[in-house]
Amino acid sequence: MFGTGLIVFRETLEAALFVGIVAAATRSVPNRTRWLMLGAVAGMAGSLLMATAMEQISDWANGLGQDLVNVVILSVALLMLTWHTIWVSTHAQEMTEDARRLGADASQGVGPLWAVALAVAMTVLREGAETVLFVAGFASGSPEGIATLMLSATLGFLLGVAAGWLIYSGLGQVQPRRLFAITNVLILMLAGNLASQLARTLQQADWLQWLSERAWDSSALLTNDSLIGMVLHGVIGYDASPSQLQVLFYLLSILLISSAARHMRLRSTTA
């Protein structure tokens, strides 16, 4: 009973933190709620589809089908966050102005909201398919009965969503001028987290063999499945024992995206 809720909470948490941070970062963009909802709903619908096809997916590529799908999902999400970050950097001025007169002039600065929506859909899909498969798999043979199982699953889901809401409303307390500086860093770390998980997936499937040694082991200090560990994983991409390649991917993606954004910002201000 407790276990079910915990697993659903864990899966929901990462996606909810992602959505919360992205929602805070696009606060001043008109229509963003509609787009983010669209992304989340599409991700949930996709989760149902993917869960029903998971057995076939697992068999693809000699037992590496899931890794293949995950590589695509993670890469798309990473590309979309990159796009968003670069777009924001060239429109930062407008966005802070928009934030100041929130909703006053909603016609300009729509931005590539579909990119953010797609990133949200991918994240919800990745976590959601697993959750659906887990709940559906155990609902049939559960000794505790379906009602209890669904109740604890719902509770876990709501707690996860609440954590996403908490980070969103927490960021809402920040002044608009500072908000962008903070959400920019948070979005970069989300991208780093995606890149790190991409590296791990590539190594798990043996598609990349370099740097598979462990970079460090901080599990004595903070385990992955402690509450703080889970939250830090969702927000900054914490991993208690990452491979060297994961660390490299994490740092490299942050470095590349932020320098591309800086380059674009300089170009847009001098132009």
Add this chain to the structure above:
Amino acid sequence: MRKSFISMAIIGAFLAPLAQAADDEVTLIIKNHLFSPAEIKVPANQRIKLSVHNQDSTPEEFESHSLNREKLIPAGAKAVIYIGPLKSGRYDFFGEFNPTTAKGVVIAE
């Protein structure tokens, strides 16, 4: 005759690493929410192919923090997970969906 010998040698050269790779393959079975074998001995500093077969009617997730691996295995399905190269030592793994029963350890030596 000589031609066929050469082609045999070439085929052999290609198959040799495959045969070697097969040595480092370990099959792991999940049944009644238990891993079998629950203790896997593998050579250290080598890449290992873990072939996990879930024979239960419920899904399972192979998870290990120390191996840094996580993979879903649907009911009745097989999945392949590559691990290592590992330093000598013990690496715990468990089934995330049945963590009280599904436990195991990889021992690299």
